[in-house]
Amino acid sequence: MNTSIIQARPDFAAIAAWIPQGSSVLDLGCGDGSLLRYLRETREVRGYGVEISDANIAACIANNVNVIQNDLESGLADFEADSFDFVILSQTLQATRHTEALMNEIVRVGREGIISFPNFGYWKNRLQVLLGNMPVSDELPYQWYDTPNVHLCTLDDFEILCAHLGIRILGRHVMAGGSDVIVMPNLLGSTAVYRFRRDS
């Protein structure tokens, strides 16, 4: 099962690579709990997921993953400052409405934050816009009228937001088609994973 999850979600492997054995983890928008389960089985992390969907709550419980049913948009008031080694937000940032507030919450609750998101600046996305249409791809599999994504950004945009919020970026892992991207990541990367913390 471990390998299939990693194949399906290459960002999971990138996230896991940054998480030491035995860390405490809060996974925001944790879906069915696959990442937390993977981290528990491979890294012995202890942690919790936060989810809003009923089906995912039941699935997390079936995956033996602690999950709290809550709306991320209402903040992380249930969680105390610096109560986790890592707060993870995987492929969810672009669908959050109060994105700025959530970023601040992530670095309040976690000693480090890890975020993965689709890079809107990926050349295939740019090309589709240039050709006159909103991008639709594996990473952005929605039509403009049914997408939950309200805050899409490029890598540059994300880094500007971090600077604006006083968040220091500690690491960046950019991928396209399952391979790492080193050169011109904002153009050639389809997915990015960032590791960061509050700049204090």
Place this chain on the structure above:
Amino acid sequence: MSNSVGTVSAQRASFDTPLVFKSGAVLPRYELVYETYGTLNADKSNAILICHALSGHHHVAGYYANDTKNIGWWDNMIGPGKPIDTNKFFVIGLNNLGGCHGSTGPSSINPQTGKPYGASFPVITVEDWVESQARLADQLGVTRFAAVIGGSLGGMQAMQWSLSFPERVRHALAIASAPHLTAQNIAFNDVARSAILTDPDFHNGDFYQHGVVPTRGLRLARMLGHITYLSDDAMADKFGRELRTGKLNYNFDIEFQIESYLRYQGDKFAAYFDANTYLLMTKALDYFDPARELDGDLSRAFAAAKARFLVVSFTTDWRFSPDRSREIVHALLHNKCDVSYAEITSQHGHDSFLMQDEQYFAVMRNYMDRIAEEVR
């Protein structure tokens, strides 16, 4: 009746070691009635304790051979193949001390006087119940429960188990519960108690000797309680402004269907429930507050807990609202306890915890299945 545990029978356990209540009162001896479903496994690790709420009892699932219509109060949840699967678990339901369904309570005969305890029965707390339940577990050879499960006041007992006996509970499931009652909630209980206490037939709790029952008080108490267990929407859906006879009669008889329903519920309840037990149960609710002696800090209260927790609330439950469950979750998170929290969308108010609901049952089934794997 598919998926039923089938015919069941109540059993009785006697205790001769005096029970010292939190109030300081002492009960020298007492009995608890209980039922069990399923089979205790060889290492006695698959036992589940079901704690009942205000008006519940030991008849949790199945039916009686001589009364097949008398189905247990949580039969939809417990049975072979049901979320609490009796093919996997040994399930114990009991009638709490102070109850009126067979366990020693105010209507039982006090052997020292030969009369019903009545007003002399000690005011009981959730902690006292848990102590008495632990003694029942001892008699049944259960040193550690796979889970202690309860809704409402039963959820308070599940939480208290994790605090009183941290080593004896693998999982605590608190459903539609609260870490303590709010002032509003205590106020409802006080009105209900006042209805009973001021009934001329109450006789200060010793009505048994007078051959009467404070039916009017009990009825009012139940009617009030029932309103608070339902949601505004559920009542509107079920009854609306429907009239019994289809027209206004310009008098004080029962005109609206909701009035008829409430009185029916009140009458039904008053016919079998003991007024003193009602007083005791509501007091236990009011008193429960594990943070009370810790400056109101619930996080400190849960520091002792070692169980894993499932907390469940229902969106339209305004008597034990999701916010109260979130307080429990918050305290557990502070202590880094394993906890999952599900907020079930339901329109049935506090009563939701007794009703079949797809999401609620999926959460319960998945959680219980994980426990079953742990204790297999």
